[in-house]
Structures are given as structure tokens and as C-alpha cells.
């Protein structure tokens with residue numbers, strides 16, 4: 246059963262997503278596109294998988310050279326409609342309402358000289374290893390650059406510390422591995438797995454941390470996130486549902502008092518076809534707690 250995402254949730258997370266994403270990887274992608282396109286007038290083709298309501302488009306399009314032709318693909322027609330109505334909608338040449346649970350959708354074959362970027366955000370932790378293997382093979386066949394942002398990596402840290410934190414995190418991370426419509430999900434392994442598969446196909450790969458740092462100014466997102474975690478943890482360990490619920494209540498009290506802070510780890514991964522070498526302003530790996 247494919248996952249549907251609430252437009253309100255996607256709007257709530259967008260500012261935190263934009264603040265967390267790696268600009269160093271976008272800069273490297275920008276340099277690649279400028280170098281490989283046939284002429285400065287040649288359009289850059291961007292294929293956005295699981296585009297939702299266009300958060301990735303709004304973040305990435307201003308960081309890449311113009312002209313750009315975006316294709317947005319998602320199984321949710323209403324989200325795509327919102328993406329095309331919003332900022333950045335002028336870049337969208339095609340929207341495809343498609344359920345790609347059975348396999349990655351067919352990628353475009355741009356004419357020679359037109360660079361292709363295959364991108365997505367907050368998607369890969371939902372997919373299976375087999376699904377991602379097929380996507381990477383299709384990207385490699387076309388010499389496409391690959392940028393997948395915001396794959397959750399299993400790190401959740403909350404302050405002040407609570408005795409229920411470790412059990413909650415472990416249950417959430419087990420739930421992450423359950424089928425989200427694509428077969429057993431990669432969950433927190435997704436970013437590392439993508440990086441390895443791209444290297445196997447000869448890509449030059451860079452990975453960066455993309456950490457949500459949620460303090461009192463992002464209380465709405467923190468609160469919605471905790472509700473989701475309590476539900477996921479309770480689904481995977483029903484016997485501990487009451488303990489997880491109490492954990493959520495204690496955390497919410499911290500947030501209501503303006504004391505609580507949540508840090509959530511994600512990975513951004515960029516793969517550039519190997520023959521291109523670019524200086525990435527190398528991001529340092531840092532702990533969620535740093």
C-alpha cells in the first residue's frame with residue numbers, strides 16, 4: 246500500500262528542510278551542469294521523483310543555471326497541482342501522476358548536450374534496495390547527475406534527556422524498515438546505500454549531513470513529529486504503546502515550556518558522472534549532538 250502525505254505536514258516541514266539541506270552539494274551540481282551543457286542556452290533537465298508540493302523545486306531551482314525544464318512525478322495529483330501553482334511552478338514543463346511503487350518511472354532521454362539531473366527529497370528512506378538499484382542503473386545508463394536530499398539516517402536526539410528516548414528511537418527505526426509500498430524499506434540506511442551503489446556505477450559521490458534542529462521556534466513541527474513517532478513506535482511495539490504515549494506527553498510539556506529541543510539526522514547525497522571532477526566545498530560530518 247503506497248504512502249500518502251498530508252499537504253499540511255509537507256508545508257510544516259519545508260522551512261526546516263530548506264535550512265538543513267547542503268548548499269555545498271548544490272554548488273557542485275551547479276558547476277557540473279554549467280560545464281557539461283552544450284551551450285549556456287541549453288536547458289538543464291531536472292526529474293524530481295516524489296516531488297510532493299514542490300519543496301525540492303523551490304529550494305534547488307534558484308541554485309542551478311537557467312534555463313531549466315523540470316518534470317515532477319508523484320502519485321498524488323493534488324500535491325503536484327499545488328507544486329505547479331506555487332513558487333517555482335514556472336520551471337515545470339511536465340507533471341506526471343504516477344505510482345512508482347512497482348519500479349522507478351522511466352527516465353527521460355534528453356538529446357546530447359542537455360544535462361539530466363535526477364533528484365528527490367525525503368523519499369529514499371521509503372524505498373527498497375532493489376528499487377534503488379534499478380534507479381541508479383537507469384541514471385548511470387543516461388549519464389545523469391543524481392541528488393537525493395533529506396534521507397532520514399536514524400539519529401534522533403532530544404533534550405533535555407528522558408529515560409524513554411532510547412526505546413522510542415529504537416522502535417521508530419525498526420518501523421522505518423517496514424514496507425511503505427516499495428518492499429522492505431531502506432529506512433535509515435538509504436543515504437549510505439545510495440552512495441555505495443553510485444560508487445559501484447563509477448560516480449564521484451559526496452555526502453553531507455542535513456540535520457533538523459528544532460527549538461521552540463519550530464514547536465509545531467516538533468509536536469507533529471513526535472505524534473508521528475509515538476504512532477510508529479506503538480504500531481511496531483503495541484505492548485509499549487502506553488510508555489510511548491507518556492514519552493510524547495513529557496516531551497510536549499518540555500516544548501510547551503519552551504525548553505525542549507529536537508535534532509533529527511538526514512543525509513544528502515550527490516553523485517556526479519565520474520569523468521567530471523569538481524571541487525566540493527567538502528561538508529564535514531558532524532554528530533547530531535554537535
Ligand SMILES: C[S@@+](CC[C@H](N)C(=O)[O-])C[C@H]1O[C@@H](n2cnc3c(N)ncnc32)[C@H](O)[C@@H]1O
Pocket residue numbers: 247248249250255262294295296297298299300301318319320321324343344345346365366367368371426
Ligand atoms: C515525504 S514526501 C516528500 C515530498 C517532497 N519531495 C518534499 O521534500 O517535500 C514523499 C513523497 O513521495 C510520494 N510518494 C510516496 N509513495 C509514492 C509512490 N508509490 N509513487 C509515487 N509517489 C510516491 C508522496 O506522495 C510524497 O509526495
